[in-house]
Amino acid sequence: MGNITIRMLAKELNLSTAAISKALRDSHDISASTKERVLALAAKLNYVPNPYAGSLRRRKSKTIAVVIPEVANSFFSIALNGIEAVAIEKGYHTLIYLTHEKLAREKAILQDLQSGRVDGVIVSITLETTSGEHFRALASGQVPLVFFDRVCEEIETAKIITDDFTSGYNATSHLIECGCKNPALLSVSNSLSIISRRLEGYRQALADQGIKENPANIILCGNDPNENYALIQQVLKRKKRPDGIVATIENLTTEIYQVSEKLGLSIPQDLKVVCFSNLATVAILNPSLTTITQPAYEMGKTAATILFKALEKKSFLLENENIVIPSSLVVRHSTVREL
Amino acid sequence: MGNITIRMLAKELNLSTAAISKALRDSHDISASTKERVLALAAKLNYVPNPYAGSLRRRKSKTIAVVIPEVANSFFSIALNGIEAVAIEKGYHTLIYLTHEKLAREKAILQDLQSGRVDGVIVSITLETTSGEHFRALASGQVPLVFFDRVCEEIETAKIITDDFTSGYNATSHLIECGCKNPALLSVSNSLSIISRRLEGYRQALADQGIKENPANIILCGNDPNENYALIQQVLKRKKRPDGIVATIENLTTEIYQVSEKLGLSIPQDLKVVCFSNLATVAILNPSLTTITQPAYEMGKTAATILFKALEKKSFLLENENIVIPSSLVVRHSTVREL
Numbered sequence: 001m002g003n004i005t006i007r008m009l010a011k012e013l014n015l016s017t018a019a020i021s022k023a024l025r026d027s028h029d030i031s032a033s034t035k036e037r038v039l040a041l042a043a044k045l046n047y048v049p050n051p052y053a054g055s056l057r058r059r060k061s062k063t064i065a066v067v068i069p070e071v072a073n074s075f076f077s078i079a080l081n082g083i084e085a086v087a088i089e090k091g092y093h094t095l096i097y098l099t100h101e102k103l104a105r106e107k108a109i110l111q112d113l114q115s116g117r118v119d120g121v122i123v124s125i126t127l128e129t130t131s132g133e134h135f136r137a138l139a140s141g142q143v144p145l146v147f148f149d150r151v152c153e154e155i156e157t158a159k160i161i162t163d164d165f166t167s168g169y170n171a172t173s174h175l176i177e178c179g180c181k182n183p184a185l186l187s188v189s190n191s192l193s194i195i196s197r198r199l200e201g202y203r204q205a206l207a208d209q210g211i212k213e214n215p216a217n218i219i220l221c222g223n224d225p226n227e228n229y230a231l232i233q234q235v236l237k238r239k240k241r242p243d244g245i246v247a248t249i250e251n252l253t254t255e256i257y258q259v260s261e262k263l264g265l266s267i268p269q270d271l272k273v274v275c276f277s278n279l280a281t282v283a284i285l286n287p288s289l290t291t292i293t294q295p296a297y298e299m300g301k302t303a304a305t306i307l308f309k310a311l312e313k314k315s316f317l318l319e320n321e322n323i324v325i326p327s328s329l330v331v332r333h334s335t336v337r338e339l
Numbered sequence: 340m341g342n343i344t345i346r347m348l349a350k351e352l353n354l355s356t357a358a359i360s361k362a363l364r365d366s367h368d369i370s371a372s373t374k375e376r377v378l379a380l381a382a383k384l385n386y387v388p389n390p391y392a393g394s395l396r397r398r399k400s401k402t403i404a405v406v407i408p409e410v411a412n413s414f415f416s417i418a419l420n421g422i423e424a425v426a427i428e429k430g431y432h433t434l435i436y437l438t439h440e441k442l443a444r445e446k447a448i449l450q451d452l453q454s455g456r457v458d459g460v461i462v463s464i465t466l467e468t469t470s471g472e473h474f475r476a477l478a479s480g481q482v483p484l485v486f487f488d489r490v491c492e493e494i495e496t497a498k499i500i501t502d503d504f505t506s507g508y509n510a511t512s513h514l515i516e517c518g519c520k521n522p523a524l525l526s527v528s529n530s531l532s533i534i535s536r537r538l539e540g541y542r543q544a545l546a547d548q549g550i551k552e553n554p555a556n557i558i559l560c561g562n563d564p565n566e567n568y569a570l571i572q573q574v575l576k577r578k579k580r581p582d583g584i585v586a587t588i589e590n591l592t593t594e595i596y597q598v599s600e601k602l603g604l605s606i607p608q609d610l611k612v613v614c615f616s617n618l619a620t621v622a623i624l625n626p627s628l629t630t631i632t633q634p635a636y637e638m639g640k641t642a643a644t645i646l647f648k649a650l651e652k653k654s655f656l657l658e659n660e661n662i663v664i665p666s667s668l669v670v671r672h673s674t675v676r677e678l
Contacts, residue, residue: 046476071410071419071435080410084437088444093451096410096435098423105427112432257623279620284596286625
């Protein structure tokens with residue numbers, strides 16, 4: 001039954017294919033009674049319009065794309081739910097593309113999207129993305145483009161972010177208030193704006209509390225869990241090792257806890273830990289983890305809301321603005337101050 | 340620069356649009372020197388072919404779709420990585436569609452896919468899916484279809500599964516060997532084949548160890564964390580409460596741990612717990628969690644490999660077979676036997 005075509009409908013009803021096509025598009029050229037006959041047969045035979053032909057004509061795929069680094073990360077999986085809540089309400093499909101943190105993948109996906117497959121695009125960039133050249137074609141007004149969380153600052157469009165500087169500042173100040181004299185920051189990028197802002201917040205907190213910054217305490221981790229484990233172990237084995245850690249991404253949590261256990265360091269007595277994380281399990285870790293909890297769902301929802309506003313107004317050039325939704329520090333046992 | 344069309348190339352080179360189109364498709368009708376001129380200009384102007392026009396002609400989108408319930412679940416996010424590893428190697432894009440466990444969404448997505456947007460489809464069905472009618476059009480040979488993990492048994496095609504009966508059996512036997520006399524099973528569906536098999540394994544293990552089955556110990560949880568919390572609390576407050584739990588999905592872990600803490604039940608002394616889970620944090624939970632670890636990456640990779648084999652052979656009707664990749668029981672502290 002799947003392959004019913006306009007031609008088959010035309011033959012069955014003794015009409016031209018043009019007439020069938022117009023009837024299906026509810027054209028004024030076709031009488032109401034003919035439209036009724038066509039629609040009844042189309043329904044009976046389970047006729048499915050070819051989306052490509054329709055798109056050529058209308059340029060309306062009723063589909064948006066979300067381009068993100070990965071889904072094995074609770075921030076992105078929760079943000080996706082926020083995006084989809086809006087898209088479903090608008091009757092749109094959401095296509096999710098994963099870049100796996102590779103710039104080459106991101107470029108290939110953007111090239112693919114440039115050619116009209118979707119009506120709008122929401123992006124969070126890779127760790128490797130340092131320039132926005134590959135976003136220019138879309139951002140020039142062909143298809144509306146919204147960034148969220150990891151944004152490309154040089155591209156002028158709407159960007160949904162959280163207060164990364166304040167979050168980095170609050171996480172670090174909290175460690176110092178709980179007794180840390182030598183807190184370290186685990187970074188994952190030297191280029192990503194959100195990570196740079198968290199680092200700036202860390203630095204400002206040190207300065208405000210009169211702690212001299214030690215460059216060796218700013219540690220660049222990567223994507224490989226085993227390499228991160230080795231790196232964290234090396235840091236925690238130092239003579240003058242850090243007594244606190246701000247981890248800028250949730251994926252470092254397991255390695256921090258496992259290295260601490262291996263080295264006989266007790267959290268929070270010997271090492272206090274705060275992670276940027278939206279994991280559901282943070283409350284049942286050993287010990288429960290103090291987090292910067294990002295408004296992932298709200299950020300996704302806001303990104304989609306702005307995208308659909310542009311689609312509805314047909315003004316595809318979005319205003320260059322930063323919309324900031326604040327994160328919160330949630331204190332748990334991994335940063336308890338000794339009495 | 341984005342909107343370069345065949346018409347513009349034709350005008351610039353003083354050729355017909357048909358000649359440009361043929362040159363771009365490397366047609367024999369066009370001379371080598373003309374082809375060279377066309378390709379050089381297309382490259383210079385960054386011409387992007389319209390994928391819809393191309394698809395109409397070739398019906399080859401170089402894209403596969405993955406239709407899954409959610410990504411806030413480590414099994415699916417890891418399986419996706421396995422699928423994408425294969426797709427990227429083949430030069431394909433992967434579109435991810437989320438059903439959010441809703442049958443209506445799954446049907447709408449399948450309807451959309453039926454019309455030729457992608458070359459192949461990989462599916463894991465929703466908790467609500469009890470019939471496979473909406474898969475028939477695809478499975479009839481239009482587009483190759485592979486199921487993984489949560490399969491639709493009535494549809495004849497390739498299905499990548501794990502050994503759910505054995506896993507349910509092993510999890511339950513392990514609890515009994517560690518001293519449990521009254522183990523419960525937390526289910527999430529009465530219809531999903533994988534959950535039914537895990538339940539059958541649980542029942543067989545009880546029978547083999549001479550424990551009489553108590554219907555009240557088979558508990559149907561849902562999708563809402565708060566409702567699950569309330570339900571688990573009710574079960575663990577019973578006079579003759581379970582002394583062990585097999586949780587058939589990872590999303591119940593946080594609620595089990597939190598209810599236990601609230602009721603003053605110590606894991607593993609008062610309650611032993613084993614969960615089907617692929618979470619990275621299971622080793623650092625309080626206590627670390629004994630799991631049935633599913634071969635998520637391998638299952639995704641195998642599903643994609645079989646799909647691409649069909650695409651390459653152009654035999655879109657896949658053999659009706661179950662490919663079983665075994666899971667493993669990983670023992671940690673949540674099931675330690677008292678001495």
